[in-house]
Amino acid sequence: MKKISILMAAIFAAVYLQAQPLPQEVKMKQFIDELMSKMTLEEKIGQLNLPGAGDFTTGQTASTDIGKKIIEGKVGGLFNISTAAKIRSVQQVAVEKSRLKIPLIFGMDVIHGYKSVFPIPLGLSCSWDMELIEQSARIAAQEASADGICWTFSPMVDLSRDPRWGRIAEGGGEDPYLGGEIARAMVRGYQGNDLTANNTILACVKHFALYGASEAGRDYNTVDMSRHRMYNEYFLPYKAAVEEGAGSVMASFNEVDGIPATGNKWLMDDVLRKQWGFGGFIVTDYTGINEMIDHGMGDLQTVSALALEAGMDMDMVGEGFLTTLHKSVNEGKITTAQIDAACRRILEAKYKLGLFDDPYRYCDPQRAATEVYTDANRKIARQTAAESFVLLKNEGNILPLKKNAKIALVGPLADDRLNMCGTWTVAGEFEKAISVHDGIKMVTGKPENIIVAKGSNIVSDSLLETRIGMFGKATGWDSRPADVMIAEAVKAAEKSDVVIAVLGEASESSGESSSLTNIEIPQNQRDLMQALLNTGKPVVMVLLTGRPLALKWENDNVPAILNMWFGGSEAGAAVADVIFGDVVPSGKLTTSFPLNTGQIPIYYNHKNTGRPLADGQWFSKFRSNYLDVPNEPLYPFGYGLSYTTFTYSDISLSKNTIKPGENIEVKVKVSNTGKYDGKEVVQLYIRDMVGTTTRPVKELKKFEKVMIKKGETREITFKITEEDLKFYNYNLDFVAEPGDFKVFVGGNSRDVKEASFSLTK
Numbered sequence: 001m002k003k004i005s006i007l008m009a010a011i012f013a014a015v016y017l018q019a020q021p022l023p024q025e026v027k028m029k030q031f032i033d034e035l036m037s038k039m040t041l042e043e044k045i046g047q048l049n050l051p052g053a054g055d056f057t058t059g060q061t062a063s064t065d066i067g068k069k070i071i072e073g074k075v076g077g078l079f080n081i082s083t084a085a086k087i088r089s090v091q092q093v094a095v096e097k098s099r100l101k102i103p104l105i106f107g108m109d110v111i112h113g114y115k116s117v118f119p120i121p122l123g124l125s126c127s128w129d130m131e132l133i134e135q136s137a138r139i140a141a142q143e144a145s146a147d148g149i150c151w152t153f154s155p156m157v158d159l160s161r162d163p164r165w166g167r168i169a170e171g172g173g174e175d176p177y178l179g180g181e182i183a184r185a186m187v188r189g190y191q192g193n194d195l196t197a198n199n200t201i202l203a204c205v206k207h208f209a210l211y212g213a214s215e216a217g218r219d220y221n222t223v224d225m226s227r228h229r230m231y232n233e234y235f236l237p238y239k240a241a242v243e244e245g246a247g248s249v250m251a252s253f254n255e256v257d258g259i260p261a262t263g264n265k266w267l268m269d270d271v272l273r274k275q276w277g278f279g280g281f282i283v284t285d286y287t288g289i290n291e292m293i294d295h296g297m298g299d300l301q302t303v304s305a306l307a308l309e310a311g312m313d314m315d316m317v318g319e320g321f322l323t324t325l326h327k328s329v330n331e332g333k334i335t336t337a338q339i340d341a342a343c344r345r346i347l348e349a350k351y352k353l354g355l356f357d358d359p360y361r362y363c364d365p366q367r368a369a370t371e372v373y374t375d376a377n378r379k380i381a382r383q384t385a386a387e388s389f390v391l392l393k394n395e396g397n398i399l400p401l402k403k404n405a406k407i408a409l410v411g412p413l414a415d416d417r418l419n420m421c422g423t424w425t426v427a428g429e430f431e432k433a434i435s436v437h438d439g440i441k442m443v444t445g446k447p448e449n450i451i452v453a454k455g456s457n458i459v460s461d462s463l464l465e466t467r468i469g470m471f472g473k474a475t476g477w478d479s480r481p482a483d484v485m486i487a488e489a490v491k492a493a494e495k496s497d498v499v500i501a502v503l504g505e506a507s508e509s510s511g512e513s514s515s516l517t518n519i520e521i522p523q524n525q526r527d528l529m530q531a532l533l534n535t536g537k538p539v540v541m542v543l544l545t546g547r548p549l550a551l552k553w554e555n556d557n558v559p560a561i562l563n564m565w566f567g568g569s570e571a572g573a574a575v576a577d578v579i580f581g582d583v584v585p586s587g588k589l590t591t592s593f594p595l596n597t598g599q600i601p602i603y604y605n606h607k608n609t610g611r612p613l614a615d616g617q618w619f620s621k622f623r624s625n626y627l628d629v630p631n632e633p634l635y636p637f638g639y640g641l642s643y644t645t646f647t648y649s650d651i652s653l654s655k656n657t658i659k660p661g662e663n664i665e666v667k668v669k670v671s672n673t674g675k676y677d678g679k680e681v682v683q684l685y686i687r688d689m690v691g692t693t694t695r696p697v698k699e700l701k702k703f704e705k706v707m708i709k710k711g712e713t714r715e716i717t718f719k720i721t722e723e724d725l726k727f728y729n730y731n732l733d734f735v736a737e738p739g740d741f742k743v744f745v746g747g748n749s750r751d752v753k754e755a756s757f758s759l760t761k
């Protein structure tokens with residue numbers, strides 16, 4: 001009896017203590033209650049308004065009369081504005097001239113670094129190094145916050161399996177689990193442990209949800225997907241970011257299950273808030289509310305009410321909230337309680353950032369002068385870039401090159417600083433970026449050994465060039481005839497020991513509103529490459545791209561291909577580090593490279609179908625395949641070469657059967673059998689052999705990036721728990737089903753060792 005009452009008391013105490021809000025939450029609630037008691041309905045609606053300041057353009061329309069609106073309490077925050085001094089002066093208007101002196105929140109698309117620019121997120125993901133990824137976000141936060149920014153529209157965690165979609169560049173690739181780990185690392189990096197610190201900023205997970213699955217890879221296009229797939233695949237990175245404590249979420253432009261995300265109550269309220277427990281605020285994407293008119297959901301008043309009801313708290317640029325919500329309250333279409341809830345969430349974010357204590361917390365000119373674009377930050381950006389590069393081919397070990405080689409450095413991107421950083425380099429100074437030419441000079445110390453020739457434009461079609469250049473960054477169009485440019489490059493090649501051809505895309509060939517139907521290297525660049533190959537000199541292709549390209553021709557013809565994505569402000573130095581062997585490449589693809597555009601969507605974690613091909617076959621009548629190309633991609637998920645080689649032992653399992661709650665240890669020995677010390681990304685996949693719903697042929701569950709010295713063998717141990725075997729079943733319950741599983745370990749998703757175990761009841 002006594003024991004029971006002690007137990008009851010303990011349970012009561014635990015429940016009671018858990019239910020008690022923390023003192024700071026009590027303080028925050030009191031503060032906001034008091035503030036809101038003074039606010040008019042107009043002022044509350046004002047907090048939900050997020051105009052764009054216009055220092056940069058990230059959308060089509062512009063916000064107007066911002067200063068006047070700030071004074072009238074009609075602005076909650078501002079984005080697309082930079083420098084500590086400017087932000088300070090705008091903040092001053094808000095806290096000195098508006099009636100209630102509520103500070104503004106300042107946002108920006110700090111996507112892959114601020115002034116020290118890191119690789120585009122897709123490149124960053126190929127490092128498979130979560131500490132480095134977190135550090136890149138930490139540095140981005142540190143630099144941006146020194147310049148007045150306290151909120152970033154990042155991480156973008158949209159899973160995508162369609163390289164036609166230009167925004168694949170902004171995400172972490174095709175895998176839900178890896179995408180989730182990256183999302184977590186980014187949130188940790190931006191927000192740190194203490195949001196009130198002056199060098200941490202609020203993260204914004206975007207674009208919720210499913211934006212990466214737009215039909216035909218056309219940006220902003222329709223998405224249609226089963227809930228089963230949403231829960232098992234596309235939702236996972238967003239959910240991971242929310243679990244990590246991301247303070248805000250951005251809605252996506254697309255529809256989800258027939259209703260635009262911006263007005264989708266099921267998505268925002270049921271899934272995000274209720275099922276995942278998200279307590280932060282939700283911002284629309286750029287004019288996302290207004291776009292619901294074109295989606296066919298009603299007029300501005302109707303769609304604004306729909307968005308508020310769905311759970312949108314902040315309206316980016318479009319001012320549907322500002323201009324219609326009051327009227328909708330008067331007409332009984334929405335309630336003041338709904339506006340209060342949204343306003344409270346915005347004020348809470350400002351409170352958590354410490355803006356009520358010190359509205360100028362992020363505007364320290366001293367920090368702006370000493371903490372941005374520092375040598376230390378740039379050094380880490382350079383290291384990170386090198387880790388993100390993926391060596392796709394290296395026939396005859398052409399790479400690494402000798403530092404005293406005579407080099408023909410050719411191609412439209414060889415001597416180009418403007419295109420090194422890639423899309424969404426909002427604050428970076430492109431002119432300062434290190435080009436491949438700069439980098440090679442720095443690393444070899446022999447500028448006299450390099451002959452530079454452009455060889456071709458990035459694209460052959462000047463109209464396409466104009467469209468790519470629309471976002472402000474030049475592609476460096478050269479009006480000389482193609483054959484003249486090629487002849488110049490061939491001459492350079494003939495005088496050299498080796499050719500480095502820097503080819504690929506312009507920065508803005510990928511990113512927002514940059515979809516393509518043809519993802520091959522443009523013909524003019526291919527003509528250049530063919531002419532270079534014809535010289536008989538060894539040719540190394542260095543590739544700049546924001547998406548997987550269809551490189552079958554290049555893979556068939558060019559001996560060495562190093563993909564440097566868009567590596568950021570230090571990319572040119574980093575690529576020279578790799579080309580000349582100071583750094584051994586270790587990046588692995590997080591997105592499959594198709595053989596051709598027609599294979600899209602292509603991803604390693606597909607289903608088996610009822611008519612799969614047998615192993616090793618590439619065509620069989622009445623099986624699921626193509627007549628003209630195999631089912632396999634050119635380079636699979638997880639793939640990437642090193643200058644050294646790794647071999648894998650067979651897998652050993654600690655047991656062959658596990659019960660719920662038990663673990664199984666998976667061990668494998670990885671040996672460095674080549675001539676260089678190198679890092680290997682050891683990857684573990686599973687396959688659930690029988691399920692109540694169909695299951696993918698492989699799913700990444702664990703990975704470890706390890707340094708293995710030449711001649712050394714390391715034993716890697718992974719632990720699989722029942723949790724790792726769970727998935728959302730047909731009823732969307734998260735369960736592990738007893739039965740047989742396969743486990744695979746290898747250096748990519750295709751070349752693996754395998755073993756089997758089973759889960760019993």
Ligand code: BGC
Nearest residue numbers: 058059109153206285286512
């Ligand atoms: C993009 C968002 C971005 C926003 C603000 C939109 O066009 O879809 O990713 O954060 O603009 O610049």
